Amino acid sequence: MSKTIFITGASRGFGKLWAEAFLKRGDKVAATARNTDALNDLVATYGDAILPIQLDVNSRAESFAAINKAKEHFGGLDVVINNAGYGLFGTIEETSEEEARSQIETNVFGLLWVTQAALPIFREQKHGHIIQVSSILGIATLPLLGMYNASKFAVEGLSETLSQEVKQFGINISLIEPNGFATDWAGASAAQTQPLEVYSDVRSAFNEANSAEGVFGDPDATAAAVLKLVDAENPPLRLFLGKHALPWAKNVYEERIASWEEWNDVATAAHGI
Incomplete structure (x- = not known):
């Protein structure tokens, strides 16, 4: 059975690739x-x-209007994919107020506005699936991507909470967590801070690590996974994309658990009773 999909950030990268994958198999797509x-x-x-919709997700009013336009045009919605967002490259110290606010506005609040717009429709229908495009960097971190890391950690917390709140209405929430892929996310789509010379070694190490062969996956290979996620009767809350994400997450959590256990006597004493 064909589905009606609403997807943000569909002009390039994952958004356009996934939109076309849906269209190829006969789904209807509202692409923003x-x-x-x-x-x-x-x-x-x-x-x-396909219904193209002009949308700046930073506008809550535009986000609500876009969701409602798609619903009225197609007669309903089955899936909303919050894909719009970008990466800000630069150290924490280098990041200006404008750059920091813009990163959070788009990656967190933009996703929130679209999510809020979809929820009343999905509650009325008693079904729906909201897919948030997060990142492995919502679980682990890399230097030079501090504000992006922060935005995706926020998306993780928001979406996990939301999943507990709306399950009763027949609404599923999923987080897609890609590792690096060879899109233009780190190129034309990215923003850069004004660099400080004192962080040149950090930049060099970052660039060297990301130039290694096999670091970035093939974006085209993600389409089949996203189609399976959309079609799943009981979709997972979290889905990694790429072969590097799970080993990386396991290593991060092993280190965290070891640190928590090392300091558990201090933590327990702090309870007081």
Whole structure:
């Protein structure tokens, strides 16, 4: 049975790739972008099956209007994918107030506005699936991506909480957590802070680690996984994409648990009773 999908950030990268994967198999797609001209090729190929919607997710009013437009146009919604977002590269010290606020506004509040807009529709229908595009960097961290890490940690906490609140209404929540993929996320889509020379060694180490062969996955290979997630009767709360994510997460949690256990006597004494 075909589904109706609403996906943000569909002008490039994962968003456009997944939108086309849905369209190819016969789903209907409301695809949002700041510039909908980037969707002209999909409209030419798939016609009425795709509804391009101009959207800046930073606007709560626009987000609600876009969700409602898609619902009215197609008669309902089955899946909402919050994919819009970008990476800010730079150390914490280098990050300006404007850069920090912009990163959180888009990656966290933009996702929140679209999520809030979808929930009343899904509650009324008694079904729906919200998929949040997070990252392995919502579980682990890398230097030079502090504000991006922070935004994805926020998305993880928000979405896990939401899953507990809305399960009773037949609404599923999933977090997609990719490791690095060869999209333009770190290129044209990214923002950069003004670098400080004192962090040149950190930058060099970061660039060297990310130039190694096999670090980045093939974006095209993710489409099949996303289709399976959308079609799952009982979708998971979390889904990694890529072969590096799970080993990395295991290592991070082993280190955390070891540290917590080492300091558990102090923690227990702090309870007081």
